[in-house]
Amino acid sequence: MIAARGIPRHLETLGAWVLAVVWIAPLVYCVWTAFHPPEFASRFALTAPLTLDNFRKAWDSAPFAQYFFNTFALVSLVLAGQLVLVTLAAYAFARFEFAGRDVAFALVLVQLMIMPDVLLVENYVTMAKLGLVDTVLAMALPYMASAFGIFLLRQTFKSMPKELDDAARVEGAGGLTILWRVYVPLARPTYIAFALVSVSYHWNNFLWPLIVTNSVGTRPITVGLRVFAAIEQGVDWSTITAATLMSCGPLLVAFLLFQRQFIQSFMRAGIR
C-alpha cells in the first residue's frame, strides 16, 4: 500500500504532460507538414522555410470555397430548424400535462439510441421519393428534430420556477409569449451549449452527406475533402495536409478562441 499511496505529485505532472504531448503530436505534425515545403513533409529541421504554398495549391485544385459555403448552409439550416422545433417540443414536455405525453416522450428518446446515422437506406429512399436527393435540405432534415436537444432543453425548462409563468400569465401574456419572453432568455446557457455541440457535430458529419449528395453544389467540406484526398492520394502529402487543416480550420480556430466556452458547453450537455 505504501508504494501505491505515494505516487509523487511531480511524477504525476510529468505523466500528464507526456500524455498531452503524445496526444497533440499528430496534429502538430499535420500543422508542420502543411506549413512547410513538400521536401520537409517528414523531415524535421529547424531551418525549414515556412510557406503557404500548400494551402494555395489545395485551394486552387478543388472548389473549397463552394464546399465551405455548403457546410455553412448545412450547419445554419440544421441549427435554425433545431432551435425552433426543439424549443416548442421541450416547452410542451416541460409545462403541459397532456394525454399521451409520456408515450410521446419515450418515442422521442428512441432517437438517442437509433440515430438517423444508421438508417441510411430507408432515409435515402424517403429523400428520393421527396425528390430531395442532392440538396442541402436532405442533409439537414433527418437531424432537425433532435431528441438530444429536446431532452436537454426540457430539463432546463423544468428547472425554472413556475411562479415566473404565473406572474407572466397575470400580466396577460399568452403561452407562446411566455415561452419567448421568459423561458428562452433564461435558457441561454443551454442554447449555447446545444448550439456548439450541434455545430461541431454537423460540421464534421460525413456518411449521410456522402450518400445524399453527389455534386459540387451541395457537397459539404467533409465530403469535399474526401473526394479531393481520394484523387490526390499519394501525389502530394503536403497539399492534402493543408486541405485537411483548412477543412477543420474554422471550427478549430473557434474552438481555440472560445475554449472555455466549448468545454463548459460539452460538459453542460453531458450532465443529464
Next chain:
Amino acid sequence: MSRAKATIYGWLLLLPAFVLLLAFTHWPAVATLHASLYSTPKRNRPSVFVGLENFEGMVDDPVFWQAMYNNLLYALGTIPASVALALLMALWVNEKLAGQAWLRLAYFTPTVLPMIAVANIWLFFYTPDYGLIDQIVRAFGFGATNWLGNPDTVLYCMMVMTVWKEAGFFMIFYLAALQQMSPNLAEAAAIEGCGRWTFFRRVTLPLLMPTTLFVLVNAVIGAFRLVDHIVALTGGGPNNASHLLLSYIFDVAFRYWDTAYGAALTVVLLAILGGTALFQFLVLEKRIHYR
C-alpha cells in the same frame, strides 16, 4: 388550463418536431424491418415477399460474420482503452497540475476534428516506408510495413485513431462528474488518514460509476455508428479485414445496391442498438433512484 385544452396545445407544440421524428427515425426503422422481408427490386422483377430469406443468406455470408467479428473486436479494443484514458485525463485535469489549461486543450482537441480529417492525418503515419511509423521502425532496423494494406494490422490502425479521437470526448463527462463531487469528501478522507489511491478506489471510482455506465453506453453506440474512417481510408479492405457492420451495410446498399439485404443487415444493427438501450434503461435508470 383544462386537460383537453392542454392536450391540444401540447400536441400542437410537439407537432413539427414529431412529424420529422416519425418521418426520419421511427418510419425508417419500421420500413427497414418491412424491407428486410422482401427481395431487392430489379429492373423487370418487382420486389416480392421472401420471408426470412435475406436473414438466411446472412447466416451463410462470411463477410457478414467477418464484419460482426471485427466490430466486436473493435468495440473490445477501443472502449476500455478510451474510457480508461478518459478517466486518467479527467483526474489529471481536475487535479490542477501545472499547466492544467494546456493539458485539457491537448486532450480535448482531437474531439473537435472531423473523423475524415483524423483519417487523413493518420494516413501519414501509416503510409508504408514514407510514413512516420515506418520511419521510426526503420531507425530500429526493421523494414517497411503496409499498415493499412495488411489484414492483420488494419483494424488495429483504425482502433488507434478511434481511441485518439474519443478519449478526450469521454474525458468531458468524467470531468463534469468530478467537478460536481463535494470537496468535503476529500477533506474528510484526509482527516481519516486515507491515502490518495485508497480514496480513489473507495470513494471516487464508486461515485463515478453512473458516469462510467453512461460513457460505456455512448461508447458502444459509437463503436457501431461511426465508420467514417473505414469508408474513407480502407473501404472495409483489404479482404474485408476492416469492415464494421455499418460500413458493410453502406457497401451492400450503396455500392452493390442490394437494398433488401442492406435492410436485413440494418435490422441486426438496430437490434444491437436496441439491446444497448434496454441495458441502459434497466441498469442506468436505477441510478436516479439512489441519487
